[in-house]
Amino acid sequence: MSQVDKTARRQKIKARSRAVVRGTQERPRLCVFRSLSQIYAQLIDDESGKTLMAASSMSKENAGLTGTKSEVSAAIGKQIAEKALAQGISRVVFDRNGFRYHGRIKALADGAREAGLIF
Known part of the structure; x- marks a missing residue:
């Protein structure tokens, strides 16, 4: 399967899931993006169209x-959960962004759950 096919497949899955998954101020969407070497997570309020907070393996604090x-992904999950809990957000909607729920995506979700987020 070529890279174009993989990307197109992920975009189709993403579009289907985004039709259902919506974030609010009280329960924002935890959106995850995985590149070949990095991972990014952000909490998004879809009603106002704003990113509430973000964490990534590229940020200076995670250098x-x-x-x-997978271990780095779990640490990013814990970090985004700690930021959310500090802002009073304990419940989120998980958006895997078209990626399969295994490996680094699962590690990030498990790290966030372990730190106290509910989804």
Whole structure:
């Protein structure tokens, strides 16, 4: 399967799931993006169209993270959960963004749940 086919497939899955998954101020959408070497997570309020907070493996505060990509993903999940809980957000809607729920996506979700987010 070529890269174009994989991307097109993911975009179709993303469009189907985004028709159902919506974030609100009280229960924002935890959107995850995975590149080949990095992972990004953000909490989005779809009603106002604003990103409430974000965490990524590229940020300066995470420059010292070491370990496997899955371990880094779990740490990013914990970090976004801690930021959310500090803002009073405990419930979110998980948006895997068309990616399969395994590996780094699952590790991020497990890290966020472990830190206290409910979804």
